[in-house]
Every structure is written in structure tokens, then in C-alpha cells.
Amino acid sequence: MKTLKIWFVSLVLAMVATQAGAQCTFRNTAFKSGEFLSYNLYYNWKFVWVKAGSASFSTVKSVYKGTPAWRGSLITRGNHRVDDFFVLRDTLLCYNSLEMAPLYYRKGAREGSRYTVDEVFYSYPEGKCHVVQHRKKNDGKSQWEKHTYNDCVYDMMSIFLRARSFNPESWKKGHNVDFPMVDGDSRDPARLHYEGKVNVKADDGHTYRCLKLAYLESEDGKPYKKIVDFFVSDDANHIPVRLDLHLRFGSAKAFLVGYKGVKGEIQSRVK
Secondary structure, X not given: OHHHHHHXXXXXXXXXXXXXXXXXXXXXXXXXXXXXXXXXXXXXXOOEEEEEEEEEEEEEEEEEOOEEEEEEEEXXXXXXXXXXXXXXXXXXXXXXXXXXXXXXXXXXXXXXXEEEEEEEEEEOHHHOEEEEEEEEOOOOOEEEEEEEEOXXXXXXXXXXXXXXXXXXXXXXXXXXXXXXXXXXXXXXXEEEEEEEEEEEEOOOOOEEEEEEEEEEEOOOOOOOEEEEEEEEEOOOOOOEEEEEEEEOOEEEEEEEEEEEOOOOOOOOEOO
């Protein structure tokens, strides 16, 4: 009888652990392995938009600590033409489970004269979301934090992958999706704000019907601040066609140059 009880308790704990992972999962309808997106970057300098560099986003099936996973990578590279005014060298990496639960996040950012590294390590023991956060500061010093949450938390890359599979058909202008956001040293409320549909001309010469989404953050209890405006294709792929970045040192834009390996037909192209 005692053995049966132990077996039953173990089974319940196993189910709880499975549910912990499941509570942070989501279905992927937007991308497949091998997708590659490329962009031109522009920076606003003295009210003039100048070509500032390039960016690329790739997604492949990979493995993270023995677990099959999606690996997402975003690389931004400014050119020397604008380095005297603003240095932009960012590399972002994430691993999500094939069911879209965040597993790992890293951001290495050189913005202006500052260089920092943020990391987040995720696990889901006993029905909770456990994160280990690491920030390497500009002076080379590191700080580590550990937190356990009853709800799911996300980083900027994992929520981007997840949001591409949102179904916006029932959304009306002003619709909000709220979620907690973590980075190397903090947890803050974040929000996706739907602002309707617009046509956007990309740098590939085509115009796309797009959903406009604003990404906002609230730090230290302050009012929400807009960080990025996303213009994503109004089809099942939800490819970012244009991004307006509201930076600490000014503003920048990214326009789609090309894509390959997309999952579905591009039905949002209007001309």
C-alpha cells in the first residue's frame, strides 16, 4: 500500500511538472525552420534619415541542453558612416521549446559607448517558472539574480516569436496584450497595443498590408513607454515588414529587404 502511495504521489508530481511546462507553451503557426529575414537600418540624424546598417533575423530548429528547440537570432550592424553619432552593434539569441516555452535568452548590446550583456535562463520545476538572470555591465562586473514565479515571464525575443502566432482577427483598434517581461536584472510589465491596419512599402520594392503593433514597457511603476512600433504582414506569417525603434539616443527604422524559407504564402502583398 505504501508503494502504491509513493507511486501515486510521484505520478501527481510528474503531472504537475508537465503542466508547468505546458502553462508557458503556445502553438506555432507562423514560421518554420530555415526562415531568414533581412532588413536595412536607417537612423535619424538632424531630422534626416540616413542609411545606418543592416539587420537579419533567422529561425532554425536546434537543440538546447538536449531538448529540441527553436533557435532565434537577431543581429544588427551599424555602418561606419554613422558610428561617430551612434554605434549600434546588437546580437540577440533565444532558445524556445518546440511548444514555444522560453528556455534561454541573451542580448549583447553595444549602443553608443556602452556594452552590456543580458542573459535569462528558464526552467519550470513544480508548476512554477524559475528564472536565473545575469547582467554583465559596461565596467565588466556581473550581477546574478534568481526568481520563482507562479506566472510565465518572457524576454523580448521569446515574446516576439510567440506574438507572430497570435490570431488578431477579432482584435479591434486599441486591443492590448499584457505580459511580464524580464531581462538581465529586472521584471517589468509590458504590452502589445494594436493600432489597426496600414499599407507599408518595404525596401524590396513591394507594398504590404500590415498590422501595426506598438510594444510598450513600464519600468519602476512609471507610465508605459513606447519602445518599438511593429508593422507585421497581415497574413499567417506575420513577418515584420517595418520596425520603428525609439532608442535612448534617438530613433531608427528597419525596412524589410528580403525573406526566404517562410512557412506560408505571402498573401498580404498588395503591389
